[in-house]
Amino acid sequence: MQIVENKDKFREALLSWYLREKRDLPWRNTSNPYYIWVSEIMLQQTRVDTVIPYYERFIARFPTMESLVEADESDLLKMWEGLGYYSRVRNLQSGVKEVVENYGSEVPASRKEISELKGIGPYTAGAILSIAFGLPEHAVDGNVMRVISRLLLIDDDIAIPRTKRIFENVIMDLIDQEDPSSFNQGLMELGATICTPKPKCLLCPVREFCLAFNEGRQEEFPVKTKKVKMKVVPVASFAMRNEKNEWLLRKRSEKGLLANLWEFPMIELASLQTPKELARVECDIELTELLSFKHVFSHLTWDLTCYTGLIQGDHKIPDGYHFFSNKEVEELPKPVPVLKIWDEVKQQLTGNDGK
DNA sequence: AATACGGGGGC
DNA sequence: GCCCCAGTATT
Missing domain, CATH: 1.10.340.30 (Hypothetical protein; domain 2)
Structure with missing residues (x-):
């Protein structure tokens, strides 16, 4: 009909x-x-x-x-x-x-x-x-x-x-x-x-x-042409706490991807070559690898490795960065990849407390 | 017209 | 892995 x-x-x-x-x-x-x-x-x-x-x-x-x-x-x-x-x-x-x-x-x-x-x-x-x-x-x-x-x-x-x-x-x-x-x-x-x-x-x-x-x-049907394959971006993230057990996070830019959400400081590894970026993350601090995973967005993929470490003594904290208590971190709006990291951090904490 | 913009579910 | 989802804003 x-x-x-x-x-x-x-x-x-x-x-x-x-x-x-x-x-x-x-x-x-x-x-x-x-x-x-x-x-x-x-x-x-x-x-x-x-x-x-x-x-x-x-x-x-x-x-x-x-x-x-x-x-x-x-x-x-x-x-x-x-x-x-x-x-x-x-x-x-x-x-x-x-x-x-x-x-x-x-x-x-x-x-x-x-x-x-x-x-x-x-x-x-x-x-x-x-x-x-x-x-x-x-x-x-x-x-x-x-x-x-x-x-x-x-x-x-x-x-x-x-x-x-x-x-x-x-x-x-x-x-x-x-x-x-x-x-x-x-x-x-x-x-x-x-x-x-x-x-x-x-x-x-x-x-x-x-x-x-x-x-x-x-x-x-429907007829739909293929799309281009997306970019994979290697990134390193750093879940750092101070001696008061506060965590260092920053608010993302008000423009672009995940605008105004909070994250553990993070860099694209390609940019790690530049001395300026190197200086920011290299502070004589001992880092241990926490976890690695891929996170797929609609137009790119983060290949993310997260490190964790303790910040002892006095360190200059860049503008836009801030230390938060566990409870405060919980209340910040975070994108899913950051939630994954935070979950892992919490597991480590409870594991340590339990033993 | 092409690209940026999240995250998850189905196969 | 790939496709697609009760799409819109920007370039």
């Missing part, structure tokens, strides 16, 4: 399946646009199962837009710790602040206005508009491109940004005017649970409409 000649039947099949089978997710029990907004930011490039506990904690801690606006950045980052893409939470606060100050705490319900808010791109705009306000707007994410490319045999390369416009146009033509929320969420739910990279077509509620399935070519 062709979709283009049976749009109403397709909508009916998708919606009835979605309304019957949809997962019970925390953000599906609210119509508060702010809560929908928070969930959509968290769900960017992040799986549902990962998001759920973060969403629950975040809403409990910042139940209103006003409460979020007042939060310190370190508290925000602590709530986001381990979730990744940390600029998302800064942008979220910035966007919410704009709404509180310029829109009387009412999330604007037009694509033009909502798209001007920090952190809200084409997908998130459509998601909030359709889910929170019931407006017929496209919300094209990776799921939707995979589902639609199979349904309609669209073989344009989804790695090319301009290709997304094709899918947005298809959705605007296909979207259910009565229930745009369930339509958009239904497509995403389908992509997340059935029309997965390895599709489970026998469970699919709309397979009779699917051109790829009819030709047995579902695994050929």
Whole structure:
């Protein structure tokens, strides 16, 4: 059965399946646009199962837009710790602040206005508009491109940004005017649970409409070109304590990777050649190797070796560095590789105490 | 158009 | 290992 000649039947099949089978997710029990907004930011490039506990904690801690606006950045980052893409939470606060100050705490319900808010791109705009306000707007994410490319045999390369416009146009033509929320969420739910990279077509509620399935070519879609292999960066990290059992950490730059999160001092080994960097880490201190591991980011890999040692007597501490007690270290927002090091440090401590 | 930006789960 | 995830901002 062709979709283009049976749009109403397709909508009916998708919606009835979605309304019957949809997962019970925390953000599906609210119509508060702010809560929908928070969930959509968290769900960017992040799986549902990962998001759920973060969403629950975040809403409990910042139940209103006003409460979020007042939060310190370190508290925000602590709530986001381990979730990744940390600029998302800064942008979220910035966007919410704009709404509180310029829109009387009412999330604007037009694509033009909502798209001007920090952190809200084409997908998130459509998601909030359709889910929170019931407006017929496209919300094209990776799921939707995979589902639609199979349904309609669209073989344009989804790695090319301009290709997304094709899918947005298809959705605007296909979207259910009565229930745009369930339509958009239904497509995403389908992509997340059935029309997965390895599709489970026998469970699919709309397979009779699917051109790829009819030709047995579902695994050929979507078409996506390969990406370049990423860089491996050797880094050395130093978990140093003083005679008061305080640990030396520094706040990362406010720009770039893991911005404003805390770490044990760390250098890329290539830069260890320079005398300046050498001087910083060589202070006549005895170092022992603590652990080594690789940490994979989206665009690079750290090949990390961490050393630990005791700083005795007087040493000049560079600007931006600070000694923290165990309890204070615990409370700092840290990226996952630093959490791994900290876990190892704590194990060593309890091991020593136990013996 | 290409790149930066986290982290984890599935195979 | 590789792929991909309810993407956006910057260049």
